[in-house]
Amino acid sequence: MTPDLFGEIDPPQRLLMGPGPVNAHPRVLRAMSADLLGQFDPEMTAYMNQVMALYRPVFGTANRWTFLIDGTARSAIEASLISLVAPGDTVLVVDFGRFGLLLTEILERIGAVIETVSAPWGQVVPLADIETAIARTRPKVVATVHGDTSTTMAQPLAGLGDLCRISGALSYVDATATLGGMAMQADTWGLDVVTGGLQKCLGGPSGSAPITISDAAAERIFSRRHVEKGIRRDDIVDGSGVRIGSNYFDLAMIMDYWSDKRLNHHTEATTMLYGARECARVALGEGLEARFARHAAAGRAVVAGARAMGLTVFGDDAHRMTNVTGILIPEGVDGERVRARMREDFEIEIGAAFGPLQGKIWRIGAMGYNAMKHKVLITLGALESVLRAEGFAVPAGAGVDAALEAWGA
Known part of the structure; x- marks a missing residue:
């Protein structure tokens, strides 16, 4: 039968009990039906500020830089790694599943020197092994996944921040699959950058990615940006003169947009922001x-x-x-x-x-x-x-x- 190309979308009422996405909370869907606003409308920028405040307790942080990346959870992963890591930097990946391998794939594109400390699928990497690997490789960044849905394992994070701080490394954690469903204590655990997604424990649709960034990581991100003679502002470069590989995912520019300066970077995804805001309100309202x-x-x-x-x-x-x-x-x-x-x-x-x-x-x-x-x-x-x-x-x-x-x- 020829599909009706002009018919209304009418998906089945399916119960999504896989590893994500899951069915969105009705409150989130209702919030996403609200009218659009201009990106610099005072009401809109007020909603942006509310989102920042709402997601701080969700991440377990007081970080000033807590906001949204417009895109799926992977967009925040890529933005974090692109903005933290320069070509030639050593990064230690804690790998215990498919999404640890994803971090490696992204880092390869950046041109990082990649070291790994791994566990068989179905297990996690002991903290002592991570400590040994940090001492051996002296990385600038240690990157891991919190909960890897490919193996259904959750990597313990307590102590990771301390190991990184002692060695002078920054930490990155992909918490897409756990944020809002398992404890995330970014400040207590000393984590520098943590990213998430809406489509799993937060009960929203894919398309917006919460992120939190410590002051130390923000300093690293902003330090990579300077304007040299003959280089346009959008051609952001790192300290060695190598251009960051993405304009859209350049966190320094996105952070300027979410700052009081409101420097234009992109048109904020209004409907997704409404949904993300409601996801956090539902989570905090439940406790x-x-x-x-x-x-x-x-x-x-x-x-x-x-x-x-x-x-x-x-x-x-x-x-x-x-x-x-x-x-x-x-x-x-x-x-x-x-x-x-x-x-x-x-x-x-x-x-x-x-x-x-x-x-x-x-x-x-x-x-x-x-x-x-x-x-x-x-x-x-x-x-x-x-x-x-x-x-x-x-x-x-x-x-x-x-x-x-x-x-x-």
Whole structure:
């Protein structure tokens, strides 16, 4: 049948229980329907200031430079690395999954000297190993991911900032998958730059990326900008005269836009700012500790339910993300057929996997607006039904019963 190119968009009401994106909170969607404003309208700049204030507690910081990057979560990752790292700088990447490899891919394009300290997928890198690697490589920046959805592991961050400060390095953390769902204490942990995204624990759509930057990192970012004779302002250069590779992702210029100077850089994404503002309001209104406890309960319930169904949960229990759970696909079960039946019969989406785990695990996410008891139970009940239809013996009701018990544990 020829698709109706001129028909209204009418997507199915699907329950998104994969590793992200997840269903947006209705309050966020309502906020995004508000009327547009000009980028220098006093009401608009007031909203920008409110966003900065709202996201400071979400990041656990008092940083003056806490704002939004217009783009998906990856835009903030790239802006951070481009603006912190010059060609030839040594960067230590703490790598324990696909998104640690992403940091390496971006740094290669910058021309950094890349060192890595790694852990097998399903584990995290011990702090002692990071300390040894810092002493060996003497990096200018140490970069890591907080929660890597490819492996469902969460890298401990306490102590990382101290190690960096002692060595004179700056730290960068990609918290896309955990911000608003697991504790982030940027100041207490001494982290210099932390970035996030809306589409996971914050319960919004992809397209805006919160970021916080310490004074030390801001000094590094601004120090790379100076104007030399014959070079236009937009051709920002680092201290050695090498041009920064991006105008759009040059944090010094974006920070000028978010400063009281309001120097024009781009047209702020008004609708996304409304959504990001509401994401933070919802999170703070619930209370961050209550929100973290809700995500922990949801993760606990998914793990308990999967195990009660006779399934094996992937990875190290001690360092599991609360909001994404990896489940090994049983021998003889077609993982993609299960995902298709979940979607077609129940309108529920669960995730596949990357790299060495492709075809080996499913990933079930319970985060943001979807980290709710009934949504976890519905998902586990549907998975039980599909597994039984695919010939895998599942004790009737065991997963839902175990999840219910675990939720209140």
